[in-house]
Amino acid sequence: MPDSPQWVLTLARRILPSWHPLFVYGWRGKLIKEDEASGHQLISPWMVTPQMATAWQRPEIPSRQALVVDSELAALRTGQPPRVYQVAAEAVRAAGYAGERVVELGCASGYYSEALERLLGRPVDYLGLDYSEPLLRQGRRRYPHRPFLLGDTCALPLRDGAAPIVISGCVLLHVPRYADAIRETARVSSQWAIFHKTPVVKDGPTLTFRKLAYGVPVVEYVFGERHLLELFAGCGLTVEAAYPIGPYALPGVDRAASVVTYLCRRSPCGS
Numbered sequence: 001m002p003d004s005p006q007w008v009l010t011l012a013r014r015i016l017p018s019w020h021p022l023f024v025y026g027w028r029g030k031l032i033k034e035d036e037a038s039g040h041q042l043i044s045p046w047m048v049t050p051q052m053a054t055a056w057q058r059p060e061i062p063s064r065q066a067l068v069v070d071s072e073l074a075a076l077r078t079g080q081p082p083r084v085y086q087v088a089a090e091a092v093r094a095a096g097y098a099g100e101r102v103v104e105l106g107c108a109s110g111y112y113s114e115a116l117e118r119l120l121g122r123p124v125d126y127l128g129l130d131y132s133e134p135l136l137r138q139g140r141r142r143y144p145h146r147p148f149l150l151g152d153t154c155a156l157p158l159r160d161g162a163a164p165i166v167i168s169g170c171v172l173l174h175v176p177r178y179a180d181a182i183r184e185t186a187r188v189s190s191q192w193a194i195f196h197k198t199p200v201v202k203d204g205p206t207l208t209f210r211k212l213a214y215g216v217p218v219v220e221y222v223f224g225e226r227h228l229l230e231l232f233a234g235c236g237l238t239v240e241a242a243y244p245i246g247p248y249a250l251p252g253v254d255r256a257a258s259v260v261t262y263l264c265r266r267s268p269c270g271s
């Protein structure tokens, strides 16, 4: 079947590198669809488009994300919290949480405020920040008593040392200027920075992927762990604990990846 996208895709995968533009921009719009199933496509860093970096601001994301989040929240509310919520709470607990302000960067609709409060068993003074107005609108609807702030994690509208605990909430991986995002996270934290749900490979360089988040193409970085820890150290962040969340399957890549939450202690930059 020479006209079949499947046939073309199989042949193309044999003869072209996985980052070839054909796999990104599609062939008659059909190869892209085929790739939805596998999700990740390894690409070169120069292939990241501005649209991929701002994709999370798209208005169709909140309702699609709610379908996933609502089932996680239902599990949380019936005493079966997903591991990602448990790990976030464990990291906040390990930071000695005693009711101080917690800022979550990349908060989406703020559901971690509910997860933290339930799992820590105490009120949490939570502030959520995101660059997506539609996601924040959903957050304000769902948690009207919570403060939410519109902002970019690379240029935070917060003062130095604004909060003792700052959670970078699974956002670093979607930010082309991730080094700036780490610097800003460190700047606004007075004691602890938690980099939640960070995909890493043990050896080698940081990899760049295009993937679909709720059907929308986004950039995703899978960090070379050594590279990531160097970036942390350069911003005065010392890793105190690393919580493994699970292995991370990357189709077409023969390196083992995993998702990790890092709890970092903040010290003055350069010290």
Ligand SMILES: C[S@@+](CC[C@H](N)C(=O)[O-])C[C@H]1O[C@@H](n2cnc3c(N)ncnc32)[C@H](O)[C@@H]1O
Residues within 6 Å of the ligand: 053, 056, 057, 105, 106, 107, 108, 109, 112, 129, 130, 131, 132, 135, 151, 152, 153, 154, 169, 170, 171, 174, 175, 196, 197
């Ligand atoms: C994978 S979701 C994580 C949501 C939630 N924190 C969690 O862990 O489930 C990434 C979030 O980061 C936000 N985001 C992406 N790039 C951002 C940026 N440059 N500044 C602020 N938020 C950003 C997205 O809008 C989205 O809500």
